[in-house]
Structure formats: structure tokens, C-alpha cells
Amino acid sequence: MAHPDHALWKAGWRANRIPFHLTHVHPLLERFWPQLGLPATAPVFVPLCGKSLDIAWLHEQGHPVSGIELSEVAVKALFEAAGRAPQRRAAGELTCWTQAGLDIYCGDFFALTAEDLRGIRAVYDRAALTALPENLRADYVAHLHAILPADCQILLLTVEDLDADEAAADNMQQSAEIAALYALYFSLELLHAELHETDGERSIDKAYRLQRSHHPTTPWSA
Numbered sequence: 001m002a003h004p005d006h007a008l009w010k011a012g013w014r015a016n017r018i019p020f021h022l023t024h025v026h027p028l029l030e031r032f033w034p035q036l037g038l039p040a041t042a043p044v045f046v047p048l049c050g051k052s053l054d055i056a057w058l059h060e061q062g063h064p065v066s067g068i069e070l071s072e073v074a075v076k077a078l079f080e081a082a083g084r085a086p087q088r089r090a091a092g093e094l095t096c097w098t099q100a101g102l103d104i105y106c107g108d109f110f111a112l113t114a115e116d117l118r119g120i121r122a123v124y125d126r127a128a129l130t131a132l133p134e135n136l137r138a139d140y141v142a143h144l145h146a147i148l149p150a151d152c153q154i155l156l157l158t159v160e161d162l163d164a165d166e167a168a169a170d171n172m173q174q175s176a177e178i179a180a181l182y183a184l185y186f187s188l189e190l191l192h193a194e195l196h197e198t199d200g201e202r203s204i205d206k207a208y209r210l211q212r213s214h215h216p217t218t219p220w221s222a
């Protein structure tokens, strides 16, 4: 059965209620993507991709890009913005919209298979993990690990909101939640942490580089 959040996301897209959508390429993507050291033609996966302009940026660098997004409205808009007329094909429970190096699967991330991600070398995650309810995040990381090829890297961008009584200096390191979620399957490196303050609200943008481990660490071998 579909998660209740699915209907909310789809309704948001239908009503154009998409405050997370940026009208520019994410500056931390442009700044830190080169640190992955990938060949320009390496295939990249963008989970929970919306109609992000980051997809076109990655594609312009030369990467074949695969994505997954629940909302058909978003997928349609993504191809329209790129001026592309995609073909559609059934892929298990999903529909894959495809055109010249761009494969966007429409449907639930958890229905994606290892076959769909064959050849992927890196993942770009901006507001994908954090879009999911907390009780689904461990399943998200486990599924990602299960379907990604070996030797994959991830560039993960997160935003942490600070409470009024929290000191920024105490929160500039790796987040405990991120470390706990990924430690079993990936090695984790914090590349960047940057404090923002808008209208008295403080948040910290972080960029992480993750490398998929060949053998997941078992709790008894850690």
C-alpha cells in the first residue's frame, strides 16, 4: 500500500506548492561535485529528484542521469523545461521517461531495482533522504545500498535547522543522525558546513561525500 505521504507530495505538485524547488543550480553541487573525481561520462543517479535544475547541470557536465520521482507532474515539467520529448516505457511498477541520456523513473523510490541502476557510479542527494519521514530513512539508506553498484560515491547535501538555544559552533561537525544512518554501508566525510541566518532563523548547510563499502559492517564486527 502506498505511504500516506505519497498523496501529499502529489497534491503539492498538482497545486504547484513546491517551496523546496530552486530556480538556480545548487551552489554546493557546483562547488563540491568535482571532488568526487568522476569521469565526465560516469552515470549518475538523483533520487527523489523533483524537477531540479541540478539534473540539467549534471547532464551538461556529460553525465548520463537517472532519477526517480513520485509525481508525474514533476517529471513532465522536467522534460518540458529541457525542451525534450521523452519516450515512456514500463519498468516493473515504475514508468521510465527517457530521452538522450536522461532516464527519469516515475513512481516510488522503493520500487526501484538494482537492474534500473546498473552502471551508476555516483548519487547526488539533495533533500531526498531528508524529504522522507524519519521512520523511513534507515530503509531508504538500506535500499539505496542494496540497489547501487559497488564503488559508488554519494554527494549528500543537508540542511540542519538550529533551535534558539543551540550554539552553532557545537553543530558544525557530522550530524549524529547522518553518521548513524550511513555508517553500516558507507564511509562518510564531511566536506563543508556553513551557517546561514535569515530573519532570526539559523540553519547549517552541510555537504558530505560518501563511499559505498564493499562489505557492510556487521554490528558484531564494528
Ligand SMILES: C[S@@+](CC[C@H](N)C(=O)[O-])C[C@H]1O[C@@H](n2cnc3c(N)ncnc32)[C@H](O)[C@@H]1O
Pocket (backbone or CB within 6 Å): 006, 009, 010, 020, 021, 022, 047, 048, 049, 050, 051, 052, 068, 069, 070, 071, 074, 107, 108, 109, 110, 126, 127, 128, 131
Ligand atoms: C524535498 S523534494 C526535493 C526534490 C529535489 N531533490 C530538489 O532538490 O528539488 C522531495 C521530492 O521527492 C518526491 N518523493 C517523495 N517521496 C518519494 C518516493 N517515495 N519516491 C519517489 N519520489 C518521492 C516528492 O514528490 C518531491 O518532489
